[in-house]
Amino acid sequence: MSQASSFSNNRAEDDARSTRELIIAESLRCFAESGYDGTSLNDIAAGVGIRRPSLLHHFASKEALYAEVFEKLLADWLEHLDIAVADRALGWAKVELVLNAGFQLFEDTPDYVRMMRRExxxxxxHPGIDLAAVLRPLFDAASAYFDAQMEAGVFKRHNSRHLLITGYxxxxxxxxxxxxxxxxxxxxxxxKEHIAEHRDHxxxxxxxALIG
Amino acid sequence: MSQASSFSNNRAEDDARSTRELIIAESLRCFAESGYDGTSLNDIAAGVGIRRPSLLHHFASKEALYAEVFEKLLADWLEHLDIAVADRALGWAKVELVLNAGFQLFEDTPDYVRMMRRExxxxxxHPGIDLAAVLRPLFDAASAYFDAQMEAGVFKRHNSRHLLITGYxxxxxxxxxxxxxxxxxxxxxxxKEHIAEHRDHxxxxxxxALIG
DNA sequence: CAAGATACCTACCTACTGGTAGGTAGTGCG
DNA sequence: CGCACTACCTACCAGTAGGTAGGTATCTTG
Incomplete structure (x- = not known):
């Protein structure tokens, strides 16, 4: 009856992975839209086209599901941002690179941003999730980068840590x-247009503020 | 038995208003901390020291309570900000005035900020609440102010509407x-110190960015 | 004192929550 | 074939949600 099982002609493992992914995708949508408490497992299951017990066959609990969705969020973000962060550009060019990467990423996955904000x-x-602990190395590295550039006179002087919070x-x-x-x-x-407008701004x- | 009724030696009206205010204050705390769905009427009632049905004697429903708390939030904000907005200062002085008023307000009532953010x-x-509709006149007025100052060459050119969103x-x-x-x-x-730090930044x- | 209103209570309702028990159809493999 | 496994199902559980019914004690007012 369910759409998922109609694909079970394919290899079982494929189907399994696919249903898991469908659940994660739907969970992201729901958690972003309504938050953890505002989302019931029935909502998610219905969105996927299965029943709650079937959902709980794939994930041990609501908490576990939330944690996995959030881990995927962080992994995706870090992966995409690392590319920009690793670039050896200097001065304003590097800032522009990272900001552009961020805007592109957030444009592609606005649900990630809402879920992250709620967190x-x-x-x-939520137990087992420490957002700040994960992002702190990035925060410290970025802060050090700004401090170095300001020290070198490339950027005007600002409080680098508060600058990052402001940008965030x-x-x-x-x-x-x-x-x-x-x-x-x-x-x-x-x-697309309004996002581009805001990015440009x-x-x-x-x-x-940084160069003048 | 309840603390509230031990004050009932005073005029009943006083007591009534006081309990209502206690409920609103506790609701703000809970809604800010845990959101609408994460807060139960039992949580609020327990915080006030009464039972849920007694709470529902003062407010028709959870929705109605939420709406009233939110209306109070907006009224308080508009009242405080209007004082700064009405000031006849010009150029950067006015921006500084409004920003300082905002920081002072948010420092005094951080729960308001969290509740507003969740909204x-x-x-x-939440039915009956249209945040954007209420704030839009302020948004448009502020936007016009920045446009005028930029036109006059007081501020550097920026997209005033996106500038406001960035500041927000x-x-x-x-x-x-x-x-x-x-x-x-x-x-x-x-x-106090960290807030002052961020305000200064x-x-x-x-x-x-506006003057250089 | 009597009438009415206020502010609270306990007891109850229905709906829904996250989670479990137990069963079934379909698949892969020795 | 027979065994194990996966992915789903219905039916159920205890707990809690928002809300109501109906009662009691207290205060205000005529």
Whole structure:
């Protein structure tokens, strides 16, 4: 009856992986849209086209499912950002590279941003997840980079750690609060055009503050 | 038996208002901390020291309670910000005035910020609440102000609407995501000192981008 | 004092939550 | 074929959600 089982002509393992992935994808959608408490396992199961017990056959518990979705989120982000971070560009070029990579990533997966925001907002409520601990090496490295560039006179002097927090807020908010921003600008904030507009603004604004 | 009724020697109306206010205050705490779905009426009632049915004697429903808490939030914010907005200062002085008023307000009521963020994140899920509609006049007025100042050459050219969105994100995030930022800076982000640090950074950063 | 209102209570309702028990159809393999 | 395994199902469990019914004690007012 379910769509999933109609594919079971293929190898069983393929089907298994596919259903797991469907569950993770639907969970991401639901958790991003309604949060952990606002999402029931029935919601997710219904979105996938199976029953709750079948979902719990693939994941031990709601907590475990949430943790796995979140781990995938972090892994995807770190993978994509590492490419930009690893680039040997210097000065403003590197900042622009990372910001562009971030905007591209967030444009592709706005649900990730909303889920991440909810997690930051909850502040470590979910057991086994320590967002800050994972991101802190990146934070420290970025802070050191800015300090070095400021020391060298490439960037104007700012508090590098607060600069990063400001940037984090400025960029993620556009995606996490898109539904609210829709109402401010009276249009869909997540169109390609509006995102590009915001990206251009953030780039020129930060460049203006860092270089002049 | 309850603490509330032990005060009933006073005028009944006083007591009534007081219990209502206790409920609203506790609701704010809970909604900010755990969100709408993560907060049960039992949680709130327990925090006040009464039972759930007694709480529902003061408020028709959970939705109605949430709406009233949120209306109070908006009213408080608009009241405080209007004072700064109404000031006849011009150029950077006015921006600094409003930003300082905002920081002071958010420092006093960080729970408001978290609740507001959750609402922006949910994006109009709660019936009878349209955050964007309320804030839009302010948004449009602020946008016009920046456009005029840029036109007059007081500020460097930026996209005023995206500038406001960037500022909104940069400032509110520090308070809404404080628990996460704690983990990044390895300290309580909401101490007077750290807030002042962030305020100083935001002020100098924005001044740097707007004036140079 | 009597009437009415207020603020609280216990007991109960239905709906839904996360999770489990136990069963079945289909697949791969010795 | 027979065994083990996977992926799904229905039926159930205890717990909790928001909300209601109906009662009691206290205070205000005529």
């Amino acid at each position: 930051a907002l909850d502040g470590g409520t 807020g400025a960029i993620l908010t556009y995606f996490s609060d898109a539904a609210f921003i829709d109402g401010l600008i009276d249009d869909d904030a997540l169109t 953030v780039l020129s604004f930060f460049k203006s | 922006a994140l949910d994006g109009g899920t 994100g940069a400032i509110l995030t520090y308070f809404s995501d404080a628990a996460f930022i704690d983990g990044l800076i390895d300290d309580d982000a909401l101490t 935001v002020l100098s950063f924005f001044k740097s």
